[in-house]
Amino acid sequence: MALHHFAGPLAVRLGARYLLIMEWRAEGILLSVRKHGESAAIIDTLTVEHGRHSGLVHGGAGKRFTAALQPGNQLSLTWRGRAADNLGVFTTAELIHSRMASALGAREALAVLDSARAVLTEFLPERAAMPVVYDGTLVLLDALGEADARRLAYARWEVMLLTELGLALDLRHCAVTGAREGLAYVSPRSGRAVTAAVGAEYADRLLPLPSFLTTSGIAPDRAELRDALTMTGYFLETWAIQNGLDAKTPPARDRLVALLAKPEP
Numbered sequence: 667m668a669l670h671h672f673a674g675p676l677a678v679r680l681g682a683r684y685l686l687i688m689e690w691r692a693e694g695i696l697l698s699v700r701k702h703g704e705s706a707a708i709i710d711t712l713t714v715e716h717g718r719h720s721g722l723v724h725g726g727a728g729k730r731f732t733a734a735l736q737p738g739n740q741l742s743l744t745w746r747g748r749a750a751d752n753l754g755v756f757t758t759a760e761l762i763h764s765r766m767a768s769a770l771g772a773r774e775a776l777a778v779l780d781s782a783r784a785v786l787t788e789f790l791p792e793r794a795a796m797p798v799v800y801d802g803t804l805v806l807l808d809a810l811g812e813a814d815a816r817r818l819a820y821a822r823w824e825v826m827l828l829t830e831l832g833l834a835l836d837l838r839h840c841a842v843t844g845a846r847e848g849l850a851y852v853s854p855r856s857g858r859a860v861t862a863a864v865g866a867e868y869a870d871r872l873l874p875l876p877s878f879l880t881t882s883g884i885a886p887d888r889a890e891l892r893d894a895l896t897m898t899g900y901f902l903e904t905w906a907i908q909n910g911l912d913a914k915t916p917p918a919r920d921r922l923v924a925l926l927a928k929p930e931p
Contacts, residue, residue: 688754689746690716693762695803696739697783701727709735709756711743712786712803717794721745721756734761738769738779738807751793768811773931774888775810777922778820782806784918785824789831789902802826814885821879821891824898833857833905837880840864849880852897854904873897892926899923 694711697718702708707726711719726735734741740762747754769779782803790796806823809815825835834857839846841858850862851872859880865872874893878884886894899915906913 687746687748688752689744691742691744691758692716694719694741694743695800695807696735696737696741697787698737699726699735707731707735708753709759710787711741711756712790712796712800713743714797714800715795716745717796717799718786718790718792719745720792721747721754723756723759726759731759733764734759736764736766737783738765738810739763740765740804765807765810771811772813774813774922774925775816777918777925778816779807779810780918781916781922782820782823784916785827785902788913788916789827789906796830799827799830817886817888817891818878821876821886821894821898824895824902825879828898828901828905831905833901833908835859835901837875846880849875849877851875854900857901873900888926888928888930892923895919895923895926 692713692715694713697710697712699707699709702722705725705727707723708720709723709726711721713719723731723735725731742758742760742762743756744758745754745756765779769775786799786803790799802823806816806819809819825837828835835852836858837849837852839859840849840861841853841856842860842864845861848861848863849859851860851865851869852858852875853860854871854873859875860872874897876886876890876893878886878890879894899919903914
């Protein structure tokens with residue numbers, strides 16, 4: 667069940683004075699954890715209303731938080747800060763749902779989880795509401811335990827992310843003929859699909875469009891997912907360049923693509 671969302675100022679008494687601080691409560695997906703000092707941790711989370719949001723967890727590096735602070739987990743969060751743009755502190759970071767067991771069950775699943783977390787960290791703006799990205803990421807995390815489902819979910823997730831970032835691909839029909847069948851390539855200039863017949867002459871200048879992205883009921887194998895990520899990776903970096911950002915596909919994503927090039931065990 668989703669948490670009731672709250673956000674707003676909170677007056678806290680400090681001696682004879684009152685200090686106005688910001689506070690919000692929401693559920694979030696844990697993207698990363700890094701130790702801070704001897705016992706604290708800084709966590710990066712994804713929430714609906716506050717997007718990608720970081721904060722300090724006192725004692726976060728200790729055993730008390732070991733189970734909760736695992737990447738991919740859903741958490742009940744309370745954040746407080748003296749100003750909306752401060753790092754602030756997560757006064758609550760309680761486990762709602764753990765997904766590490768399904769990710770640890772297969773090397774590919776763990777690689778997908780690591781790639782998704784890294785892509786969100788690299789490309790999402792901080793503290794911008796991303797409800798569609800949040801919901802889509804939950805769908806991806808729920809699919810980690812089954813190979814066909816996670817491959818399809820991850821490819822669709824990157825296409826969705828591009829749309830939410832403002833670079834929507836048109837994979838519904840051929841940009842030249844309007845045909846909805848036989849789509850095989852994507853133009854790197856327009857982000858629009860073309861059929862195999864139309865694109866044959868220019869194949870070396872086009873990006874691959876695996877059929878599972880345009881035909882329902884088809885699950886990709888490793889090679890097809892790799893082709894899909896070749897295409898979406900090009901547009902992720904294109905989006906970054908267009909927006910003047912020094913962002914590239916992260917190493918965790920590169921490792922996933924390399925893994926997909928290997929035969930299945």
